Amino acid sequence: MTHHxxxxxxxRRHIERIIDAIGAKDPDALRQLYAADVVSFDVEPPLQHVGIDSKLRNWINAFAVFDRLSYEVRELQFAVGDDVAFGHGFGRxxxxxxxxxxxxxxxxxVSYGFRRIDGRWSLVHDHVSVPFDVTTxxxxxxxxP
Structure with a gap:
């Protein structure tokens, strides 16, 4: 197996840990998986959420709406460099x-941007979008998918 x-x-294990933390409604576990200065383009306003506390507020809001929840990712693809990587797929x-x-x-x-920080991968950017009908x-x- 090559380095990449x-x-x-x-x-992929990092994304699985995010999925597990969401299912457990565990913001502390999520905090460990995102960079402190994460920039998130989520489906909820505003246009961007900057910083881990802002990102976690979105998840805490979702946790309050759900009694039980799960997050699924399909068709995840990655491009990996030495210190940066990005992935894309579909989430539900x-x-x-x-x-x-x-x-x-x-x-x-969904799109994910990672950086290797102090020897470990950290999620520095995520982007979630919904397709729209341009006529309406x-x-x-x-x-x-």
């Missing part, structure tokens, strides 16, 4: 809401 293949395997947050209703969630496009200006939430 080993790094890609570690990056789903589960049981606090009111007992089950939601299948919707598929969104409305998001299209029923697409699947």
């Amino acid at each position: 293949e080993q790094d890609e395997a570690e990056l 947050l789903s589960g049981v809401l606090q009111n007992g209703a089950t939601t299948p969630g919707m598929w969104v496009r 200006g409305k998001g299209v939430a029923d697409l699947e």
